[in-house]
């Protein structure tokens with residue numbers, strides 16, 4: 001996207017954004033509530049019209065791309081309420097019928113971990129199971145590009161890790177994935193690169209390791225002095241300091257920790273909420 005802009009009234013929800021997502025990568029959009037993530041993603045999906053700028057998704061402008069393009073794109077929607085009385089298998093089979101080269105419904109149901117619920121009516125699914133069904137519907141058409149808007153909200157930790165495995169499998173098969181998330185550990189677990197959006201503008205794009213100069217930031221070493229007070233030092237050479245502490249204490253330095261800024265630290269300072 002180049003110069004992408006979308007306004008509601010006098011307020012810009014997406015404000016002159018340039019961004020490239022590479023073919024085959026997992027890209028995570030991070031940003032606080034109301035930053036413009038969903039607006040941007042829905043423009044890329046062809047759901048919302050933009051006010052200005054150029055957009056190319058799989059080589060086409062989503063604003064006027066046709067059926068062939070839509071078959072190459074997968075979207076994980078939030079909820080499939082209108083299918084409450086149908087079973088998981090029926091809904092997935094129905095969606096499979098909409099695509100020219102759909103995957104086998106049973107395979108997809110197994111992939112999202114819903115095989116034992118295949119014959120359950122969707123209204124009886126738990127919140128997390130409904131999200132898995134949403135994912136199944138997003139991938140049954142074997143998309144080249146998959147959009148996931150806050151995919152694991154409401155998942156328990158085990159379900160989240162299973163979901164990450166699924167996303168990794170899809171990525172390993174070459175699917176390009178654009179996801180939005182509020183979970184920094186999710187971005188860290190999945191994304192090749194992240195983009196941080198604040199008030200409609202992209203403020204940083206980088207790998208999770210390098211975001212905000214994280215790789216080059218000094219390490220913080222803390223330890224306990226003999227009088228019990230905690231000593232803290234920021235240093236670019238933590239190994240040398242730890243070696244010196246080992247000598248000073250004749251072995252283990254009590255309460256020793258070495259840390260670098262976490263993705264969350266860097267992200268919070270970028271959005272102006274640093275701790």
Ligand SMILES: Nc1ncnc2c1ncn2[C@@H]1O[C@H](COP(=O)(O)OP(=O)(O)OP(=O)(O)O)[C@@H](O)[C@H]1O
Pocket residue numbers: 008013031032033034035036037038039040
């Ligand atoms: N249909 C709409 N009409 C008017 N304003 C809207 C509309 N959709 C979004 N907005 C506004 O645009 C801004 C961006 O909203 P958007 O939903 O894109 O944010 P988001 O980053 O996805 O937020 P969240 O993390 O809360 O999902 C917000 O200020 C929102 O109130």
